[in-house]
Amino acid sequence: MQIPKYTRREFCLHSCQTLSLAAIASAITGCGGSPTSASTSFPALRTVNGSVSGGVVSLTIDASSPLASTGSAALVxxxxxxxxxxxxxxxxxxxxxxxxxxxxxxxxxxxxxxxxPCHGSQYSTSGSVIKGPATRSLTQFTTRFANNVLTITL
Structure with missing residues (x-):
């Protein structure tokens, strides 16, 4: 078996190419996976659509709404x-x-x-942090409920 002879230039070029491929493979492997890396046993909220007019969100709360009963929550x-x-x-x-x-x-x-779902931060229904990594509370908005219509003032 003959050992190939490289000039210094060829050796450096070959070494740099090999290291570059290894770095690219490592970067691609590191980018895999999901941004939702926290494991959660909490169920996902039901989503309802709200309409916005003049800085106010409105949505109707009827018997079929995920917000129909006390203790409920929804993503609007x-x-x-x-x-x-x-x-x-x-x-x-x-x-x-x-x-x-x-x-x-x-x-x-x-x-x-x-x-x-991303990193497991937990908040109370008032928006205060229960568990990090988050350190700041969620912003709270003024609400009003009348005639089965909930309004949120932005």
């Missing part, structure tokens, strides 16, 4: 963004659905606790 999707809405009696709380850790949409809820 609008053209102005997504909101977390929970109900306690006839009182509603509306929060931004954007996690304060890295901006993922908070979309899971169980037993009065919202959970971000």
């Amino acid at each position: 999707a609008t053209s102005s963004g997504n909101f977390l809405v929970s109900r306690a009696g006839d009182a509603f709380t509306a929060l931004t659905a954007v996690c304060t850790h890295e901006g993922c949409v908070v979309s899971n809820f169980q037993s009065g606790t919202y959970e971000c």
Whole structure:
């Protein structure tokens, strides 16, 4: 068996090409996987659509709404963004659905606790942080409920 003879230039070029391929393969492998890396047992919220007019979100709460019963919660999707809405009696709380850790949409809820599916931050229905990595509360909005219509003032 003959050992190939390389000039210094060929050796450096071959070595750099090999290292570059290894770096690219490593980067591609590292990019695999899901951004939702936190494991969660919290169920996903049902989504309802709200309409926006003049800085106010409106949605009807009827018997088929996921917000029809006390203790319930829903993700309200609008053209102005997504909101977390929970109900306690006839009182509603509306929060931004954007996690304060890295901006993922908070979309899971169980037993009065919202959970971000990306990194596991948990928030109370008032928006305060229960469990990190998030350190800031979710923004809360003023709500009003009358004649089966919930309004959220942005």
